[in-house]
Amino acid sequence: MSFGFLGIQFGFALQGGFMSSIFQNLGASKDELPGLWIAAPLTGLLVQPIIGYLSDRTWSPRFGRRRPYFLLGAVLSTLALFFIPNSSALWMAAGLLWILDASINISMEPFRALVADKLPDEQRSYGFVAQTLIIGIGTWIASNLPWLMSTLGVSTTAPQGEIPPSVHWAFAIGAMVFMASILWTVFTTTEDPPEDMEAFRAHRMQTAGLVGAFREITSSFKFMPKVMWKLGLVQFFSWFAFFTMWNFAGPALAEHVYQAAMPANGAVNYLAEKAAYNNAAASVGSSMGMYGLSSMAFAFLLTIYASKRALNRRMVHLLSLAAGGCGFLLMGQATAANDGILNASFALVGIAWGSILSMPYAILSSEVNPAKMGITMGLFNMFIVIPQIVAALGGINWAYKTFLGDAIINTMVLAGICLLLGAVSSLALPSKRG
Numbered sequence: 001m002s003f004g005f006l007g008i009q010f011g012f013a014l015q016g017g018f019m020s021s022i023f024q025n026l027g028a029s030k031d032e033l034p035g036l037w038i039a040a041p042l043t044g045l046l047v048q049p050i051i052g053y054l055s056d057r058t059w060s061p062r063f064g065r066r067r068p069y070f071l072l073g074a075v076l077s078t079l080a081l082f083f084i085p086n087s088s089a090l091w092m093a094a095g096l097l098w099i100l101d102a103s104i105n106i107s108m109e110p111f112r113a114l115v116a117d118k119l120p121d122e123q124r125s126y127g128f129v130a131q132t133l134i135i136g137i138g139t140w141i142a143s144n145l146p147w148l149m150s151t152l153g154v155s156t157t158a159p160q161g162e163i164p165p166s167v168h169w170a171f172a173i174g175a176m177v178f179m180a181s182i183l184w185t186v187f188t189t190t191e192d193p194p195e196d197m198e199a200f201r202a203h204r205m206q207t208a209g210l211v212g213a214f215r216e217i218t219s220s221f222k223f224m225p226k227v228m229w230k231l232g233l234v235q236f237f238s239w240f241a242f243f244t245m246w247n248f249a250g251p252a253l254a255e256h257v258y259q260a261a262m263p264a265n266g267a268v269n270y271l272a273e274k275a276a277y278n279n280a281a282a283s284v285g286s287s288m289g290m291y292g293l294s295s296m297a298f299a300f301l302l303t304i305y306a307s308k309r310a311l312n313r314r315m316v317h318l319l320s321l322a323a324g325g326c327g328f329l330l331m332g333q334a335t336a337a338n339d340g341i342l343n344a345s346f347a348l349v350g351i352a353w354g355s356i357l358s359m360p361y362a363i364l365s366s367e368v369n370p371a372k373m374g375i376t377m378g379l380f381n382m383f384i385v386i387p388q389i390v391a392a393l394g395g396i397n398w399a400y401k402t403f404l405g406d407a408i409i410n411t412m413v414l415a416g417i418c419l420l421l422g423a424v425s426s427l428a429l430p431s432k433r434g
Contacts, residue, residue, distance in 0.1 A: 001114055001185060003134060003185050004107070004184065005131055006181040007074065008111070009134070009142065010177045012139075013138060013142035013289075016246035017288050018250070020247055020251060021278070023090060024262040027265065030248075037243070039095075041101075041384075041389045042385070047102050052379070055069050055113060063186070065191050070186055076106065077103040085163045086163075114191070115365075117192070121365070128359075128362045128365075129302040130303050131357070132302075135299075136293065136299055139353075143286065144286050144289045146166045146167055148170075154166045156282060160270060225364070227364060228364060230428045232382075236422075237422030238356050238418070239356075241324070241419045242415070244418070245288075248408060250281050253342065254283075257284070258276075262277045287343050302316070315431070317359040320359070323352060327345040327348025327349040327352070327416070331345045352419055400413070
């Protein structure tokens with residue numbers, strides 16, 4: 001039931017690892033990157049609660065409750081992934097990113113709810129960790145696609161204002177995997193109908209229409225479990241850190257580690273410098289794949305452990321975020337001659353990523369009314385997208401330039417500090433095992 005997350009993560013990894021370099025290839029400056037990314041969290045803020053509300057109220061004897069949304073999101077995401085590398089202007093790439101992120105969110109939120117729907121509380125840590133294992137596989141493979149294409153001889157350079165062919169091929173492969181993996185889940189997974197179909201239909205009628213939807217969402221927000229607010233602080237620091245990574249890891253590490261920056265338009269050796277930058281960006285993307293690989297290994301170990309005994313979810317999350325924070329801080333020590341440090345850094349970041357994708361959902365799902373699982377998971381997404389909106393509206397540029405200095409590698413230092421603050425904030429979470 002979680003296999004479709006392989007495709008979802010192909011979309012997220014290609015978006016997170018290479019959209020900034022696409023923007024730069026189309027003429028964006030480094031300081032413009034967060035603003036171009038703002039579409040992604042804004043769509044999540046709007047889409048996920050609505051999709052959660054709708055999926056809670058959906059039932060099809062053939063497709064169930066959550067699977068219709070998997071399929072709709074997959075179709076739209078596949079189309080967006082095909083078209084993004086063909087963007088001819090910044091506004092087009094930013095618009096397609098908006099469509100891609102909205103479409104991924106349509107598929108993703110119901111996947112979280114599906115695990116909670118089908119598993120009892122004592123198995124949810126196991127279920128969410130198994131989901132994270134599949135996500136890690138997708139992250140690692142997708143992050144290496146542009147590097148693999150260049151290794152196979154596909155060009156990594158292109159004329160000014162165009163995207164390299166290696167990126168075109170990577171996104172096309174990602175689109176096909178996205179669609180195929182979602183279809184696998186749609187056609188091989190069953191869902192249980194509501195226990196009381198008459199009560200389900202009556203509730204659906206009472207909350208029909210826009211007014212009913214607004215009332216249901218605001219009521220759910222008003223009566224959110226206390227643990228959700230505590231998780232919100234941890235999520236703020238965690239997702240601010242990862243949004244910083246997705247925005248700046250490519251240009252920051254290409255420049256700091258490989259001494260290759262995107263050339264200014266009209267530079268004398270423009271094509272050669274652009275090829276060097278794109279090669280460096282592909283190498284950074286390959287190293288970023290390590291966070292998917294290590295999150296996969298971490299999730300595998302947690303899966304084995306959680307299948308036999310209960311996890312202390314709070315402690316797992318605290319230690320994982322601390323490891324990720326140290327990984328970001330270590331990146332400044334990497335060099336082209338010793339880029340193994342970069343791989344080790346991303347491996348530590350992957351431990352944090354593996355926990356972020358599983359422990360908060362396992363903690364929250366124990367406190368939620370099963371009948372409102374979809375809308376609650378959708379509302380919980382606020383604590384993912386709000387820090388990203390803050391970051392995109394200038395939070396990253398202000399924080400690292402004000403407190404750390406103008407060198408772009410300091411964006412990774414900022415990400416490390418945020419994860420360490422998230423680890424400290426985890427102390428407020430309940431220590432319940434599960």
